[in-house]
Amino acid sequence: MQPTRRLALAATLGACALAPFAAPAQQAYPSKPVRIIVGFPAGTGPDIVARLLAQKLSEGWGNLGVIVDNKPGAAGLIAASEAARAAPDGYTLMLGETGQLSIAPSSYNKLPYDPARDFVPVSQVVTADFILLVNPQKVPAKDAREFVDWTRQHKNLFMATFGAGTPGHFGAFMFGDAIGIRPEAVHYKSTGDAMTGLFGGDVQGVFASAGLAAPNVKSGKLVALASTGAERTPILPEVPTFKEQGYGSLVFNSWFGIVAPARTPADVVAKLNADIVRALRSPDGRKKLEEAGFSVTGTSPQAFADIIAADTRTWGKAVAATGFKAD
Missing domain, CATH: 3.40.190.150 (Bordetella uptake gene, domain 1)
Incomplete structure (x- = not known):
């Protein structure tokens, strides 16, 4: 066998011997659920x-x-x-x-x-954005200022939250700081439980997401007093922001x-x-x-x-x- 052919054969055999140990090609992401x-x-x-x-x-x-x-x-x-x-x-x-x-x-x-x-x-x-909601059967307020007046008359303010450490929890305290009243946060395990507490009068208000608030507001079951956005939320454009009502610090x-x-x-x-x-x-x-x-x-x-x-x-x-x- 000629030297050139022997070299070519050796190279081929070497490649075949190494092939099983070559790293597999990575699959494009994602390749599974x-x-x-x-x-x-x-x-x-x-x-x-x-x-x-x-x-x-x-x-x-x-x-x-x-x-x-x-x-x-x-x-x-x-x-x-x-x-x-x-x-x-x-x-x-x-x-x-x-x-x-x-x-x-x-x-x-x-x-x-x-x-x-x-x-x-x-x-x-x-x-x-969050919407401050109240039950009209329990709290006769149509906007943030009326709610503030009502809470000052009744001394205690109980606010529902969807869990300790959530934005709604600390949003309630931010609201309390803005109006000079320290609220009592009532923590519920779920949004459903918190809304039940609001309907039953166990709490006076809740900061709910705009999406959760909208169906209850449009049905008349709850009243939206203010939104926490820098601008009005598109899903409830009739609801004024806290900033519009004189509470400029309540934007979150x-x-x-x-x-x-x-x-x-x-x-x-x-x-x-x-x-x-x-x-x-x-x-x-x-x-x-x-x-x-x-x-x-x-x-x-x-x-x-x-x-x-x-x-x-x-x-x-x-x-x-x-x-x-x-x-």
């Missing part, structure tokens, strides 16, 4: 947002499958703890909210996760956004971000979220990280003012 953990029950605002987003992502990924996994309890801390421990491969995500990521670090003595260390922001998805909202476990590969985060923003820009996806009472955003990972950090400082001051600390 993706799970989105939600820290609140089915039918709540976070659940609605997660399911609409999951549907649009699934369609964009060839109906691969995006599963919404509800893990309610402890104002979202159970879900956040599980998501923080998940494999950083992009197949477990969390729809995080203001309470879990920006309020919890200041309001809990021992937090089972660190929002800044254990998660990488992917994209903010929506924001939601909540947000939901997708985060992934820390150390999720940068290319996976970039892919997720692009696909989430694309889903939010689709006309039908945006319309459904807006009809549910949300303002659609969609941000870069860095912009969402900046929002989380800024709100951590803002809500930290509100928490400190209340002196609240949970174990």
Whole structure:
């Protein structure tokens, strides 16, 4: 055999011998179903947002499958703890909210996760204004000022919340500071329980998301006194803001956004971000979220990280003012 042919044969045999040990080609992300953990029950605002987003992502990924996994309890801390421990491969995500990521670090003595260390922001998805609601059968007020006058006459103010450490909880204290009355926060396990308390007269008011408030206001069951947005919310345009009524300090909202476990590969985060923003820009996806009472955003990972950090400082001051600390 000629030397040239012997060299060629040796090279071929060498390649064949090494082939079984070659690293397998990485599959394009995503190649299997993706799970989105939600820290609140089915039918709540976070659940609605997660399911609409999951549907649009699934369609964009060839109906691969995006599963919404509800893990309610402890104002979202159970879900956040599980998501923080998940494999950083992009197949477990969390729809995080203001309470879990920006309020919890200041309001809990021992937090089972660190929002800044254990998660990488992917994209903010929506924001939601709050509406101050009262039961007209129990509280004869038509706007914020009438409610303030009524509470001063009755001395005690009991405000329902959807859980300790949530924006509605500290929003109630911010309201109390603005009017010079310290409210008593009554924490309920779910939105349904809190609304039952309001209907039954166990509490005088509640800060509910615009989407939750709208059906009850439009049916006449509850009265909307003011919204916490910088501008009137589109779903209840007839409701004036606190700012319009002379309470300029009461401008706050909540947000939901997708985060992934820390150390999720940068290319996976970039892919997720692009696909989430694309889903939010689709006309039908945006319309459904807006009809549910949300303002659609969609941000870069860095912009969402900046929002989380800024709100951590803002809500930290509100928490400190209340002196609240949970174990």
